[in-house]
Amino acid sequence: MIPLSRRSTRKEVNRGSWTAEEDQKLAQVIEIHGPKRWKFVATKAGLNRCGKSCRLRWMNYLRPNIKRGNISDQEEDLILRLHRLLGNRWSLIAGRLPGRTDNEIKNYWNSHLSKKIKQRERQNRAVSKAEQESSDTKNIQIMEMNALTIGREDASKCEQSFKSGFNGDEFFDCSSDEGPLNLEWMNKFLEMDESWFTLHDI
DNA sequence: AAGTATACCAACCGCGAGCGC
DNA sequence: GGCGCTCGCGGTTGGTATACT
Numbered sequence: 001m002i003p004l005s006r007r008s009t010r011k012e013v014n015r016g017s018w019t020a021e022e023d024q025k026l027a028q029v030i031e032i033h034g035p036k037r038w039k040f041v042a043t044k045a046g047l048n049r050c051g052k053s054c055r056l057r058w059m060n061y062l063r064p065n066i067k068r069g070n071i072s073d074q075e076e077d078l079i080l081r082l083h084r085l086l087g088n089r090w091s092l093i094a095g096r097l098p099g100r101t102d103n104e105i106k107n108y109w110n111s112h113l114s115k116k117i118k119q120r121e122r123q124n125r126a127v128s129k130a131e132q133e134s135s136d137t138k139n140i141q142i143m144e145m146n147a148l149t150i151g152r153e154d155a156s157k158c159e160q161s162f163k164s165g166f167n168g169d170e171f172f173d174c175s176s177d178e179g180p181l182n183l184e185w186m187n188k189f190l191e192m193d194e195s196w197f198t199l200h201d202i
Numbered sequence: 203a204a205g206t207a208t209a210c211c212a213a214c215c216g217c218g219a220g221c222g223c
Numbered sequence: 224g225g226c227g228c229t230c231g232c233g234g235t236t237g238g239t240a241t242a243c244t
Contacts, residue, residue, distance in 0.1 A: 017212070017238090039229075055230075056213065091232060106233075107211050 014048045018057055022047055026054055027062050035063075060101045067099030071108055079105060080113065 014022075022045075029045040035058055038051030047054065060066075071079070075097055082093045090102035090109075097105065 015214075037229080051229075052215090052231095053213075059231090060212075088233065102232075103212075110234095111210055 013050050013053070015053070018061075022049070023057070023062055026057060030058060030062075056103075060103045063101075065099050066101065071100075075100070076113070079109065083109065083113070 025045040025047055026041070029041050033041060033044065035041075035055075038055045040051075042049050042051045042054045045054070078097060079093060082096055086092050088106075090106045094100050094102040094105050
């Protein structure tokens, strides 16, 4: 049964799913006249379909050498690599995969691969966020330690600057009204014993 | 078993390019 | 150059199948 939404809404042409009979008629005409002049083919086949619809049916379903069924791992890998290279150029990608149609690859991408990629991106983001947070925590701990052991004022300035997006040029700007920061604490910091890091699990 | 959500995929639509007149 | 036609492409729709609750 032809689905409601794909039944003819305009009286001129059939729409919706193709029947076996229609497929057969179309294939017969194409065998004689070739897969071109689709409007002519549609008329010649006695199909109440537009040329466009006939072309699509032939290209995606009736054409010989069409490979149907599951996309292999190798094909999937190739699609991924080609998509990275070409973007949504489905016909070009399909051209590199014998027997596969652009529509099939597009569908496969939209239903499988795009999700896989999104999932992978989410994982990558989570990993880099965790790494960033861990690195931030370590840096803040170092600064807190400095505040306790050396110049509290300078270290707190450093921490503040770090939290609001560290900018080296700004932080070490000697032209400011305040004059150059007292970097003595940093020298002391650089001289610190490695054991402190172990002690603080950094 | 029934209802709902999600996945899959065939087909449609709109647009732009190419071609002949 | 302008127009109409055909073709091909990519995005979208919506029916069906399957999974889940």
